[in-house]
Amino acid sequence: MDAVFRALADPTRRQLLDELFRVDGQSLSALEQRLPMTRFGVMKHLRVLEEANLVTTRRRGREKLHFLNAVPIRLVHDRWVSKYAEPWAAALSELKRNLEGVSMEKVFEVWIRSTPEKIWETISDDSIRQQYSFNPPPDMNPDDFATGETVEEEPPHRLVQTMKALWSPEVEKYPATTITYEINPRGDMCQLRVTHSDLTEEMSDEIWGGWPMILSSLKSLLETGESLNLQIPPEAIEQWRAQKGAQGSAA
Numbered sequence: 001m002d003a004v005f006r007a008l009a010d011p012t013r014r015q016l017l018d019e020l021f022r023v024d025g026q027s028l029s030a031l032e033q034r035l036p037m038t039r040f041g042v043m044k045h046l047r048v049l050e051e052a053n054l055v056t057t058r059r060r061g062r063e064k065l066h067f068l069n070a071v072p073i074r075l076v077h078d079r080w081v082s083k084y085a086e087p088w089a090a091a092l093s094e095l096k097r098n099l100e101g102v103s104m105e106k107v108f109e110v111w112i113r114s115t116p117e118k119i120w121e122t123i124s125d126d127s128i129r130q131q132y133s134f135n136p137p138p139d140m141n142p143d144d145f146a147t148g149e150t151v152e153e154e155p156p157h158r159l160v161q162t163m164k165a166l167w168s169p170e171v172e173k174y175p176a177t178t179i180t181y182e183i184n185p186r187g188d189m190c191q192l193r194v195t196h197s198d199l200t201e202e203m204s205d206e207i208w209g210g211w212p213m214i215l216s217s218l219k220s221l222l223e224t225g226e227s228l229n230l231q232i233p234p235e236a237i238e239q240w241r242a243q244k245g246a247q248g249s250a251a
Helices: 002-008 011-022 028-032 039-051 071-081 086-099 116-124 126-132 211-224 234-250
Strands: 055-060 063-068 105-112 150-154 158-165 177-186 189-197
Touching: 002 011, 002 039, 002 071, 011 028, 011 039, 011 055, 011 063, 028 039, 028 063, 039 055, 055 105, 063 105, 071 105, 071 211, 105 211, 116 126, 116 158, 116 177, 116 189, 116 211, 126 211, 189 211
Parallel strands: none
Antiparallel strands: 055 063, 105 189, 150 158, 158 177, 177 189
């Protein structure tokens, strides 16, 4: 967390985050063109952001692409904002919009003090996933909320699943997307990287915007035994019920 605060203290690094918010997944050359400094200077600032886990990278061919990672911001919120300023929760949606962009692919990372086997169990077991993720109301069939299937498994390091969102009329019109989990152990810690792909620019951030909260909740569950008790907004539940009621009337 100290590294996050140090990284955000520099205006140039904040500008780099703004640029990745505007267009996520940029190469070093693209970012260099947007800042009045040398290539070495941009590399230096990106390295600080990577060390703070605010920026994560992914190879695509010969290019190294840089993605904004909102998970550390969420962890700062969980530690410093919600505890002292719960009434400000409405303002967090604006913070999220400023920290997350829209692209064909979103990459999120979090470091967890656990084993690859335990993390694998947590992401692959539906009953455990319900403990740290958003869940539909009791009177809602989970298959009405979202559907998907596992398309690739390499326990305990890699899991690929599809997701078709169904929780509102807005998201139901979108095609299925792909979620890739990668678990990389380092000492007594593991890096969990989540890549949400097959996104399109017109998709609502409802499809991918919850990952910082979900990963923060997952980390809390594995390290403390308690999740963050994520809740679906009441208005979303009412929208779903109205939608189902309208469909029942039409039938």
